[in-house]
Amino acid sequence: MSETAVYAAGGVVWRLVEGKLKVLVIHRTAYADVTLPKGKVDPGETLAETAVREIFEETGIGVHLGVPVGVSRYVLPSKRTKIVHYWAAHASDDAIRASRFVPNKEIAALEWLSPKKARARLSYPVDIEILENFLELVDDGVLHTFPVVVLRHAKALSRSDWDGEDALRPLTSRGAAQARAVAGPLRAFGVRRIVASDAVRCVATVTPLAAAIGKPVHRTPAISQDAWEEGTSDVRGVVGRRVRAGKPAVLCSHGPVIPDILRELALATGTLRGSYLDAAADLVVGAFSVVHLSASNPGSGIVTIETHEPSA
Template identity: 70%
Template sequence: MTETAVYAAGGVVWRILDGKLRVLLITRTRYRDLTLPKGKVDPGETLAETAVREIREETGLRVALGVPVGVSRYVMPTGREKIVHYWAAEASDAAVRATTFAPNKEVASVEWTSVKKARERLSYPVDLEILDAFAALVERGVLRTFPILALRHAKAKSRDDWDGADSARPLSSRGRRQANAIVGPLLAFGVRRIVSSPAERCIRTVMPLSAVLARRVDRTELLSQDAWDDGLSDPRTIIDARVRARKPVVLCSHGPVMPDIISELALATGTMPGSYLGNSSTLDTAAFSVVHLSVDNPGAGIVAIETHDPKI
């Protein structure tokens, strides 16, 4: 992020209503314009967290992020550039029933409309570009997706400062901060299950998330660095099971294992290899890549892949 630009995030919120696709538009109270829900990043917040929070604040809907659908850029009246990141986000029937929206000083109303009518009525060309990217997902038949998140463990105590087994090496103070900081970004993608290497540094990385979800951590040596060092790791077995399950999951492992996890995701989904896969597997501590797959046809290839790094 640059120091001068203003960053924001939001989403194209969608649902199937009476068998038809509908997207959600908001009318802002002050400007009386019709736009997509979005808002500025709060201090210490990641873009993914911002998108989920702003959608909830402006529409009353609790959503999980799907596929990224683009970035809009424009110059504000102050002369500063504004950069807005968008994701597709499905509003479940339960979320719609539980909505808490009421007209307020920021948003006068919300409405569900077809993509065609949204194109005709949106107030800004930059919103139309985002809507067009969303429509392309619809045309490809890959709008409904699920994520598999490949997470590298948080910063561990240095090997030079540790006399025990490497698998028992604990997190450093920075690593503990990282473990807490990534809870929000991981939750933004609707994670409900955690699979991890049994190494102490991996388990401690996902324990804050486990506590928030009230879900246990599934431990497996197949993702461990000890097994990888011995040529015995087996990410393929884990990946095949998670692709078949078609549910959001985070896989916590080690730097050397990450390329194998991403490669196996590509193989399991019939995705053509490329340099982008390598970039998505070269992760700093506590960073993660989100691999979006089609719910209806996960073997059709990776729909999108994105990488997040909290920079703690």
């Protein structure tokens, strides 16, 4: 991130009403405008966490992030550039019923509109561009999606500093901080299933997430580095189960194994292979790639992949 820019994040929040698509716009009190929910990044926060938090703060609706739908850039009166990242975000009926929104000094009203009316009502061209990006996905039939997150374990003690079995190498203090930090953005993508190599460093990486969402860590040697080096891994089996399940999940594994996981995700979804897979697999420790798949037809191919660096 540039030190001179102002970063923010938000979303195109959507729902279906009697089978018809509606998107949420907010009427801001102070600016007397109509825009998409968004807000500035708090210190120590990732863009994904910001998007979920700001949507909730401005609308009272808890969401999980779907497909990224673009980045807007514009110059503020201070001459600094503001950069806003947006994701699609489905508002479930339960989340809408749970909203405690009331008009306040920042947000005067919320309004669910058809895409056509939202396009006409939005005050800023940059918001209209983001909405158009979202509608392209709708036209492509990928409104409902789910993520399979591929996570490289956090920083572990080096082999030269460890006398025991490689699978027992623990995280360093920096690695433990990365593990705590990654729990937030993974929650932002709605991860509910946690699958990890049975190596200590992988299990420890996802333990804070497991505690945060109240779900167990499913440990497996099938995506471990030891099994991969021995030729006994079963990456295809693990990936296939996650694609068939159609539920948000994270697979925590090792640097040498991750390219195979991405390749198997492409094969399982009928996606053409390309250099984008290499880029998504080239993860530093504590980083992850989110592979977005169509919930109704995962075999139609990977919708998009986004990669997030560790914040600790």
